Amino acid sequence: MEVTMAEHGETLPEHKLDTAALYDTLRQSKASVEEAVAKMLAIKKEARPKSQLRELATQILLNFVTLRQANGSILLEEDSVKAETERAKASVELATLQLQSLLYEKNHQIKAIKACKDLDTKYPDIELVPQEEFFRDAPAEIKDSLISKDSEQNLMLKRLNFEMYQRKELCKHRKKLEQRKKALQETVSHRKKFLSSLPSHLKSLKKASLPVQQQLGVSHMKKLKQQQLAELLPPPLYVIYSQLLTLKETFGENIDLELIGSVKDAQGIACQLANKSTGISTKSEDSNSGDVPDGEDEGQRSKRLKNSSRRENLDQSGIYEAHPLKIALHINDDVAVDSNSKELIVLEFEYLKKLNVVCVGVKDSEDPENNILCNLFSDDNGLELPRQSAKLMIGDCNSFQERRTSRPYKWAQHLAGIDFLPELAPLFKVSETSNDETARNAAILSSLSLYHQQNRVQTIVQRMRARIKARIKA
Known part of the structure; x- marks a missing residue:
């Protein structure tokens, strides 16, 4: 029965169900034993007849037998689960070995591909100009030369010669640019040196012009x-x-x-x-x-x-x-x-x-x-x-x-x-004491005159100078 259930994939649920029932039996038997022991202790305390003790002892022994049977069934079930686990472990180990073999083959193939790519050929990977540019820009002595009888190889060699010709020209141009760069750097260094010394020259010029400024009254x-x-x-x-x-x-x-x-x-x-x-x-x-x-x-x-x-x-x-x-x-x-x-x-x-x-x-x-x-x-x-x-x-x-x-x-x-406006109107006091229009006009003119005097810096300076001189004389 177990083999049949295992083939249909239902072994584990049946084991789980049986194990749960066995554990329930263990708990019930344990509870019955504890209850019987409690009753025996109560009979002894109350000095009841010993015949009741025999029945409880018999019940306890029966429960022990039940516990023993359930424990044995649980152990057998655990052995069967361990056997199934060993069988599953063997299949997992086999799959692991196969995976390691595949990874080893993969690494071997990657190394082989890299070795093929790194293999040096007779003509290295040189980025040559297209054929249209070669026939348009290459000198006549390179285009008309005959290096090999094979037409494709001859064309390749002529393109390689044109590449070498271009690189030599670029090297010559680079040397000219380096010489020009060196000359410009020397010019820049001379100008920096002049600019660094310019503040001292300006300072001396400023110092030399001070007497002239003082003489002319110009600061x-x-x-x-x-x-x-x-x-x-x-x-x-x-x-x-x-x-x-x-x-x-x-x-x-x-x-x-x-x-x-x-x-x-x-x-x-x-x-x-x-x-x-x-x-x-x-x-x-x-x-x-x-x-x-x-x-x-x-x-x-x-x-x-x-x-x-x-x-x-x-x-x-x-x-x-x-x-x-x-x-x-x-x-x-x-x-x-x-x-x-x-x-x-x-x-x-x-x-x-x-x-x-x-x-x-x-x-x-x-x-x-x-x-x-x-x-x-x-x-x-x-x-x-x-x-x-x-x-x-x-x-x-x-x-x-x-x-x-x-x-x-x-x-x-x-x-x-x-x-600012005054807190009290200039004509407020005048209007309280007199209603004369002439007095009002005189108050307005007096206020305007005082404002004009206070608004002139020349008046302020003259009054200050006069007050100081008066105090000195006093």
């Missing part, structure tokens, strides 16, 4: 450098620089201009502005914060503490951060117009990026109390921010820091081209 290199640096200035400072430069060159005002600061940082800011065309962002902060004090004195004290702490926070947040480049204005005495004239004062113009205002201060001045720029025009002490947006950014302490010597004067904003 071309310095002026060119100043123009390149001026392109990195923010628009408000550039407007001031262009007006001061025009005043110096056109009207002959005895002043000097100088751009100071970090050029590298200014170039970085210029690159950022070139990448993104965004304006200066202003952020308004809440000005009403904190609890309301009960007493009047305590409220003033807490407000003063709050303003001082807020000023410190503003310094830390970079509200007063300035552009890296500044304009230094040297105002000289107008009595002597030569190069040895006395320097009266040096003003520095800086641009605060976040507040969008221009500040002016005296160079190396550390005393804000004795500020010569204060009230250069009436009601302009530099402590009041000219722009409402800047006041909103600062918040409660809407006045500029008193300890800073560089302050945002109104005339500096006018020079920089930063125009």
Whole structure:
């Protein structure tokens, strides 16, 4: 029966089914033995009659016999499976041997093909020109020559001679090109040597031309450098620089201009502005914060503490951060117009990026109390921010820091081209006190006159020079 099932390919499923039944028999017999042993232990504990023990012992022995039979059947089944496995293993080994033989023959054939391809012939694999090009381009002495009686071999030999002729011509052309290349390399090396020594020649030429420039009053290199640096200035400072430069060159005002600061940082800011065309962002902060004090004195004290702490926070947040480049204005005495004239004062113009205002201060001045720029025009002490947006950014302490010597004067904003509307209309107070049309017109003319004066660099320079001379005389 097993052989018949094996021939039809059903042996393994029958083995699996029989083995499962045998294992079920083993589990059932084991459970019966465990149950009988448990009952025997219970009878002994309860002191029942021993006749019940005999029946349970007989049942246990029968179960052992069943276990023995099932175990034997399982062992026989395992032997039959091992025999079938050995028979299948023999067929697999035979197929493996046949595969190895085929691979060996394949490698042998590949080696034989490679040996045939590598075999050298009388005429190596030379890529000859086609016959049409040979008959068209070959010299007559090669085409008319007779090397062999066989026509095909004669043609092949003549084509080989033409190939050798072409290669010789190419070798001659290569030698000519190498000689030309060598000559060009020598020319290039001479020119590189000249170019490497050119900066030293230019430097010596520049040094030799300095006396001539000083004699003629022309400083071309310095002026060119100043123009390149001026392109990195923010628009408000550039407007001031262009007006001061025009005043110096056109009207002959005895002043000097100088751009100071970090050029590298200014170039970085210029690159950022070139990448993104965004304006200066202003952020308004809440000005009403904190609890309301009960007493009047305590409220003033807490407000003063709050303003001082807020000023410190503003310094830390970079509200007063300035552009890296500044304009230094040297105002000289107008009595002597030569190069040895006395320097009266040096003003520095800086641009605060976040507040969008221009500040002016005296160079190396550390005393804000004795500020010569204060009230250069009436009601302009530099402590009041000219722009409402800047006041909103600062918040409660809407006045500029008193300890800073560089302050945002109104005339500096006018020079920089930063125009702003006043918080209160010029005629508001006049309209409250009087309805006279003449008074209104006079107020308008006064405001326009003051604006025109603050918008002229010549007026600013003259007032500064006059104030300094008055202080010197005093």
